[in-house]
Structures are given as C-alpha cells and as structure tokens.
Amino acid sequence: MNKMQDKIRKIYEEIEAFTTDRKDDLEQFRVKYLSKKGVITGLFTSFKDVPIEQKRAVGQALNDLKKKAQEKFNTIGDQLKKREDKTESVNDVSLPVHFQEPGSRHPLSLIRNEIIEIFSRIGFTVAEGPEIEDDWHNFTALNFPEEHPARDMQDTFFIEKDPDIALRTHTSSAQIRAMEQRKPPLREIYPGRVFRNEAISARAHCIFHQVEGLYIDENVSFADLKQALYYFARELFGEDTDVRFRPSYFPFTEPSAEMDISCNICGGKGCNICKYTGWVEILGCGMVDPDVLENCNIDSEKYTGFAFGMGIERITMLKYQIQDIRLFFENDLRFLKQFTSAI
C-alpha cells in the first residue's frame, strides 16, 4: 500500500471516530475535511501525482472518504438540530401553555358533604340504601295506603312492568332498611339519589338528591327534633337564620311538619325567591309513626324517634342563589367553574 492510501485510511478512521454534541466542533469538522481548503480537497489535488497503476484504487478510496465525511457531517448535524428544536420548544415563552384544568367538586357534592359534616358533629353517621327498591321499603313499610297518590304511575318509575320493583322515590326507604337491620339507638343520615316521574322544569327534575335523617332512642321528643334541625339550619345558612315549623302531612310521621328558614337572600324583608313572605321551605320532618316502628320490629312503647328529609338541589339553589335546577345536570363548565374555589 502506498503512502497516499495509508493517509486516506488514517483520515477515514479519524472521521469514523469523530463525534460531538457541539455545533462549533461540527463546524470545525466541516472546515477541516469538507471545505475547499480542507484535507480531502488537498488529497484530490495531489491525486494527479499518483502513479497511473494506482489511480483506480486511490480514486475509489478518495471517493469513499469524501462520502464518509459528508455522511458524518449530515448525521451529527441532524441530531444537533433535533435536540435544538426540543430545547427551543421548552424555552420559548411565547408558546401556548398546555394548561391542565383542575377538577372541582360538583356543587351538589359540596352541599351534600357540608350537610353530612354538620350532622356528624351532633352524632349522626352516614348510611345508604339501594336506588332500586321494592314496594315494601319505598311505600308499604312507610305507611303509604294502597291508593296513596304517590304510588301512582305519575310519580314512580317502575322497573320492567313489575309493580313491586321501582326506582326509589325518596331515601326514606333507607330508613326502613336501617331499622330492620340495626336496632336502636339509631342516629343516621341517608344521602342519595332519588327518582320521580315528573316533567323537567326550572324547579323540578326527574332525578334529584336527598338527605334524610333518623334518630330513634328512648324518650326522643319533638323538642329534640326542633333542636337538631335548628342547629343544622344555622350551621348551614348562618347564625342569623331563623326557623319556623308548619304543620304538614307525611304518611310515616305523626305529627309531621315542614321547616322554613328566614329567607337568606333578603334577610326576611321579602323578595322574589321567598315570594315576599320572608320564609323559604327547606325540609319535611316529624315524629316517626309508631306503626312504622312496628313494621320494622321496633317496640313503639319503648322507643320514639324523629325523621327528616331534604332535597339537596333545593338547599344548594337557596345557598348559591341558583335559579334553575337543570343547571346541575348539564355539566356546563361555565357553571361548574364557579364552584372551584369552594372546598
């Protein structure tokens, strides 16, 4: 092998071993091997002095060398460019932000949790029942007479034509299950979803949520009921809140009442929310009817109890001054986002 081929081989090896992650080094590489004044051009210039019989082999080696240098330059150049693009996209402060929206609790969950929390402070624990119920737990055990209008097809969604199985119309069914399964003293609340076959409007929906409560022990009185609910109303709506009880009717409580709070919007002066009465209704309640206790094998001579039930949508609408119940189910982010700062 002549001197020229030897030189070409050495340079070839040099080029093969070359690597860098710096642009300047690559530029130096280009100047050294590929520029007009570079090593390879120099070799081509001295090609004329190669003896004729070696010209073919040396020419071939020279071409390979040039190809190799060019390839090396291109590959490293591409790599550096890719890296640069990446870091540029990280550093470019003008690029749009990939903002991850933080999730937030639904307003109904917020109020449900608040209700649970308030009652837990006075000793109530949480229990739940099934959404698909039988007639016994939803109606019969609760003293609904056969012909009671609430059993009417108008109000109840029945499952597959079986008149015994329906979507529960209230969470009072969970109270029956509790009294059947656990014995007094009982102090529980039952949050859950309920279903009624009603036309959807700004004030009514066919799906909504309730929290019902039950307290059964010896000597539980109507005064205890008032005390617990008065505490609840003031904790939820503020300590200036006034309450009043109006006689009412539920098949499963006797006596029964509805509780109003002083309108938290106008402070009792009168506005369109309270229809200028100064009061808004927030729940139904009463002393558990002795027949209901007996239906659940609880001795009504020994035990008495109170029960109450409220709609979470209604309470939430009052608390946040929301005018249309349908908003809760539409999941419009413009609505939901207003509750992000709440816990």
Ligand code: PHE
């Ligand atoms: N279950 C009743 C309703 O759905 C509410 C209620 C519960 C009333 C407990 C009195 C006692 O309207």
